[in-house]
Amino acid sequence: MENPKKMPTIQDVARHANVSAATVSRVLSSPERVSKATRERVTNSVRETGYTINQAARTLRLQRAKTILTAMPGIGNPFYSTILDAVIKAAATRGYGVLVTGRLGDDPARWLGDYFLSNRADGLLLFDGLLDTRTLHAVAGDGGTLPLVAAYDELPDPQINSVITDNLQAAERAVQHLYDYGHRKIGHISGPSRNTFPNERLIGFRKAIFEHRLESRDDWVVSGDYTMDSGRAAGHHFAGLKDRPTAIFSANDEMAIGAIATLRQHGIECPRDISIIGFDDINVAQNYAPALTTMRQPREDIGRIAAETLINILEGHVINPAPVRVVLQSDLVIRESTARIGAARSG
Amino acid sequence: MENPKKMPTIQDVARHANVSAATVSRVLSSPERVSKATRERVTNSVRETGYTINQAARTLRLQRAKTILTAMPGIGNPFYSTILDAVIKAAATRGYGVLVTGRLGDDPARWLGDYFLSNRADGLLLFDGLLDTRTLHAVAGDGGTLPLVAAYDELPDPQINSVITDNLQAAERAVQHLYDYGHRKIGHISGPSRNTFPNERLIGFRKAIFEHRLESRDDWVVSGDYTMDSGRAAGHHFAGLKDRPTAIFSANDEMAIGAIATLRQHGIECPRDISIIGFDDINVAQNYAPALTTMRQPREDIGRIAAETLINILEGHVINPAPVRVVLQSDLVIRESTARIGAARSG
DNA sequence: GAAACTCCTGCAATCGATTGCATTGATCTC
DNA sequence: GAGATCAATGCAATCGATTGCAGGAGTTTC
Structure with missing residues (x-):
C-alpha cells in the first residue's frame, strides 16, 4: 500500500522491446523517423508495460511544463468559474494542464513567481484586474518576459496581451x-x-x-x-x-x-x-x-480565446512583437x- | 524577448556563495545542518541571484510533485466552485499547487492517468460521483495505490477515503x-x-x-x-x-x-x-x-478538509490502513x- | 566495384536538485 | 598526546526523457 508499484520508465519499455530508450522516445514524439517494424514493436511494449511518460523528467529536459497558471480573484464567483471551465477545456485539447490560484498572501509577486519562475507553469492567464501591472513586470523580471495574457474588466496596460470585452x-x-x-x-x-x-x-x-x-x-x-x-x-x-x-x-x-x-x-x-x-x-x-x-x-469565448492565445504564444506561433489584443462584444x-x-x- | 534570461540554478547560487550545490540545497531544506556563517552567506546569495527552485528537477528527484489534482463534473457549477476555492486555499498553505480538470473525453481512466501516473500530481481529489469506482481502481493500477480522497454526494466505496455530508x-x-x-x-x-x-x-x-x-x-x-x-x-x-x-x-x-x-x-x-x-x-x-x-x-469545510486529508495522506501523516471517513452535517x-x-x- | 547517399538506431551528455557516503578539521577523552 | 567523536561540507550518483552526433546497413550511381 504505502509503496506503490514503481511506474515503468522509458528504459523498461526499451528493454521490453529490445531497443534503446532513444528509439522509444522517437516513436513517441516523431514516429515517422522510426521504421514501421520497430514502431509497432515499441507501440506494443508501451501498451503492455502500461507506460506513461514522466512529465517531471520531460519538463526538466525541455524546460517547458505544458501547464498554464490562471489567477482569479475568486473562483467562487460564478462569472469566473464559467471562464475557468472554458480555459480548462481549451487547454486540455492542446495537451496543457491548468493550475489555479487565487489571491494568496499580500505579496502577489512572490507567490506568482513561486509558481512558474520555478518551472511549474509556462505562462499566466490573468483574470484579476487588481493585480497591478507593475507587479507583473516585476514578476517577469528585468530581462525575461513572462508569457502572459490578461482577461479582465479593465483595459489593461497596452503593453500586455489581452482578451477583453469593451x-x-x-x-x-x-x-x-x-x-x-x-x-x-x-x-x-x-x-x-x-x-x-x-x-x-x-x-x-x-x-x-x-x-x-x-x-x-x-x-x-x-x-x-x-x-x-x-x-x-x-x-x-x-x-x-x-x-x-x-x-x-x-x-x-x-x-x-x-x-x-x-x-x-x-x-x-x-x-x-x-x-x-x-x-x-x-x-x-x-x-x-x-x-x-x-x-x-461571452464568458466561454473569453476563457477559450485567452487560453488559446496564451498557448499560441508559448508554442511560438506568435512571432508578432506587438501585443495581442482581442476585443469581444457584449450583448x-x-x-x-x-x-x-x-x-x-x-x- | 523571445529568449527569456535563463533562470539561476542552484549551481549559480553555489558559485556565488563559494560553496557546493549540496550545501545550498541543505540550507534550503534543513538549515540546522549548516553552520551559521555559511547559512547566512548562502541565504544572501539566494536573494542576490534571485534564485527560485526548479520544481521539475525537484519533482524528478523526489518523485513528488507537490501538486494535487481535482476532478469536478463542472466548475461552472457554483456549488463546486466554492469548494474549489477552499481547496486552493488549503493546498496553498501547505505549499501545494492545484491542478484542475473537468470531464474530458470518454475514457476517464486514460486522462486521469495521464495526469499523475505521469508525476504531474501526487494525488486526486475527486468531486465527481459519476466516475465509477472500478474506473478508479483501474487508474490506481493493480499493485500501486492512487492517493485519493473522494468528496461527492454519494456514499462512496467504503474502501476509499472520503469527506462527505450525510x-x-x-x-x-x-x-x-x-x-x-x-x-x-x-x-x-x-x-x-x-x-x-x-x-x-x-x-x-x-x-x-x-x-x-x-x-x-x-x-x-x-x-x-x-x-x-x-x-x-x-x-x-x-x-x-x-x-x-x-x-x-x-x-x-x-x-x-x-x-x-x-x-x-x-x-x-x-x-x-x-x-x-x-x-x-x-x-x-x-x-x-x-x-x-x-x-x-458546509462547502468550505468539505473543500478544506478534503484537501488537508489528502495532503496528510501524501505526507505520510496517516499510517492508518483503514480508509479515512469524515462525515459532515448539513443544516x-x-x-x-x-x-x-x-x-x-x-x- | 567503390564512392556517395539514405535510413535507422544507439551512445552518451544534459536538464537541476537531492542525498548517502566520504573527507576534513576541530574538539573531546583518558 | 593519541585515538575517538562530531560537525560541516563536498563528491558523485541518481531521478527519466530528449537529442546531437556517429556508426552500420542497405541502396544508388557512374
Missing part, C-alpha cells in the same frame, strides 16, 4: 437601454476601482449620463465589490434615499440580485418601482425573479427586471 | 421540514443516479415518505441533472400535473430555482401555491425571490420558499 461601450449601451425605456433618473452600483482610477463601467456610465444630459448625483452612485452582499448594501442605500432613481445600472449581476432582494424587503419592487439592469448574464440571471435584464459577456439581453417607465408606473 | 439523513430532514409544515403530498426532483442505483438523496426522500406513510406517486418524482435547465423541465412537468404535490424537495438549489421560475410562468407561485426546499445553500439561495429554504452543505435553513400549508393556502 466594457465602456457595454456600460453605455446598458444606460442607453434604460434611457430608451424612458428613465431619466439613473443610478449606478459600481465595482471597485483600482488606483483611484474609475473602472471602465463607471466611466461608461458617466459618459452616457453626460451625453444624455441626465441628472448626475453623488448619492446615486454607490460602489460595491461585485459580491451579492455589497449589492445588498447598495440596495439599503437606495432604499433609504428620499429622491430615488427610477433605474439602476449595476456593474454585475450578483450585485443587481443583492440589490433587488434588499429593495424588495423595503417594499420596493423591481421592475414595478425600479428598473435594474445587470452585467455578465450569469446562469441564475434568467431564472431569477424578476429575470434579469443584463449585458451578456444586451432584455428580460423582466427593466420596464418602460410608463408601463412600470401603471403596473 | 446526504441520506439530510434528505430525510428536508422532507421532515415539509411534513412539519403540514404538507402531505410531497414531490421530488432528484439528481442523476449512477449505475441504476438510486442516489442518497432519493433514498432519503423515499425513506421519509415511507416512514410518514405518505402518498408515493411515480409522477411526483422527476429526475434532473443538477442544472437549472433540468429544474425548468421538472417545473414544466409539475405544472402539467392534474394532481400536483403541495411541496417539492429538490436535490439541489439550482434545480429548485429553475423549477420555481418555470412554475411561476405557469401561474403557480412559490410559496403561495407550492413549497419548495432546495439543497446546498448556494450563494444566490438567500437572495433569490423567494429566498430559498434549503439544506446547507436546515428556513427561508421563504416553504410555507405552512394552512398559511400558504390562505395567503
Whole structure:
C-alpha cells in the first residue's frame, strides 16, 4: 500500500522491446523517423508495460511544463468559474494542464513567481484586474518576459496581451437601454476601482449620463465589490434615499440580485418601482425573479480565446512583437427586471 | 524577448556563495545542518541571484510533485466552485499547487492517468460521483495505490477515503421540514443516479415518505441533472400535473430555482401555491425571490478538509490502513420558499 | 566495384536538485 | 598526546526523457 508499484520508465519499455530508450522516445514524439517494424514493436511494449511518460523528467529536459497558471480573484464567483471551465477545456485539447490560484498572501509577486519562475507553469492567464501591472513586470523580471495574457474588466496596460470585452461601450449601451425605456433618473452600483482610477463601467456610465444630459448625483452612485452582499448594501442605500432613481445600472449581476432582494424587503419592487439592469448574464440571471435584464459577456469565448492565445504564444506561433489584443462584444439581453417607465408606473 | 534570461540554478547560487550545490540545497531544506556563517552567506546569495527552485528537477528527484489534482463534473457549477476555492486555499498553505480538470473525453481512466501516473500530481481529489469506482481502481493500477480522497454526494466505496455530508439523513430532514409544515403530498426532483442505483438523496426522500406513510406517486418524482435547465423541465412537468404535490424537495438549489421560475410562468407561485426546499445553500439561495429554504452543505469545510486529508495522506501523516471517513452535517435553513400549508393556502 | 547517399538506431551528455557516503578539521577523552 | 567523536561540507550518483552526433546497413550511381 504505502509503496506503490514503481511506474515503468522509458528504459523498461526499451528493454521490453529490445531497443534503446532513444528509439522509444522517437516513436513517441516523431514516429515517422522510426521504421514501421520497430514502431509497432515499441507501440506494443508501451501498451503492455502500461507506460506513461514522466512529465517531471520531460519538463526538466525541455524546460517547458505544458501547464498554464490562471489567477482569479475568486473562483467562487460564478462569472469566473464559467471562464475557468472554458480555459480548462481549451487547454486540455492542446495537451496543457491548468493550475489555479487565487489571491494568496499580500505579496502577489512572490507567490506568482513561486509558481512558474520555478518551472511549474509556462505562462499566466490573468483574470484579476487588481493585480497591478507593475507587479507583473516585476514578476517577469528585468530581462525575461513572462508569457502572459490578461482577461479582465479593465483595459489593461497596452503593453500586455489581452482578451477583453469593451466594457465602456457595454456600460453605455446598458444606460442607453434604460434611457430608451424612458428613465431619466439613473443610478449606478459600481465595482471597485483600482488606483483611484474609475473602472471602465463607471466611466461608461458617466459618459452616457453626460451625453444624455441626465441628472448626475453623488448619492446615486454607490460602489460595491461585485459580491451579492455589497449589492445588498447598495440596495439599503437606495432604499433609504428620499429622491430615488427610477433605474439602476449595476456593474454585475450578483450585485443587481443583492440589490433587488434588499429593495424588495423595503417594499420596493423591481421592475414595478425600479428598473435594474445587470452585467455578465450569469446562469441564475434568467431564472431569477424578476429575470434579469443584463449585458451578456461571452464568458466561454473569453476563457477559450485567452487560453488559446496564451498557448499560441508559448508554442511560438506568435512571432508578432506587438501585443495581442482581442476585443469581444457584449450583448444586451432584455428580460423582466427593466420596464418602460410608463408601463412600470401603471403596473 | 523571445529568449527569456535563463533562470539561476542552484549551481549559480553555489558559485556565488563559494560553496557546493549540496550545501545550498541543505540550507534550503534543513538549515540546522549548516553552520551559521555559511547559512547566512548562502541565504544572501539566494536573494542576490534571485534564485527560485526548479520544481521539475525537484519533482524528478523526489518523485513528488507537490501538486494535487481535482476532478469536478463542472466548475461552472457554483456549488463546486466554492469548494474549489477552499481547496486552493488549503493546498496553498501547505505549499501545494492545484491542478484542475473537468470531464474530458470518454475514457476517464486514460486522462486521469495521464495526469499523475505521469508525476504531474501526487494525488486526486475527486468531486465527481459519476466516475465509477472500478474506473478508479483501474487508474490506481493493480499493485500501486492512487492517493485519493473522494468528496461527492454519494456514499462512496467504503474502501476509499472520503469527506462527505450525510446526504441520506439530510434528505430525510428536508422532507421532515415539509411534513412539519403540514404538507402531505410531497414531490421530488432528484439528481442523476449512477449505475441504476438510486442516489442518497432519493433514498432519503423515499425513506421519509415511507416512514410518514405518505402518498408515493411515480409522477411526483422527476429526475434532473443538477442544472437549472433540468429544474425548468421538472417545473414544466409539475405544472402539467392534474394532481400536483403541495411541496417539492429538490436535490439541489439550482434545480429548485429553475423549477420555481418555470412554475411561476405557469401561474403557480412559490410559496403561495407550492413549497419548495432546495439543497446546498448556494450563494444566490438567500437572495433569490423567494429566498430559498434549503439544506446547507458546509462547502468550505468539505473543500478544506478534503484537501488537508489528502495532503496528510501524501505526507505520510496517516499510517492508518483503514480508509479515512469524515462525515459532515448539513443544516436546515428556513427561508421563504416553504410555507405552512394552512398559511400558504390562505395567503 | 567503390564512392556517395539514405535510413535507422544507439551512445552518451544534459536538464537541476537531492542525498548517502566520504573527507576534513576541530574538539573531546583518558 | 593519541585515538575517538562530531560537525560541516563536498563528491558523485541518481531521478527519466530528449537529442546531437556517429556508426552500420542497405541502396544508388557512374
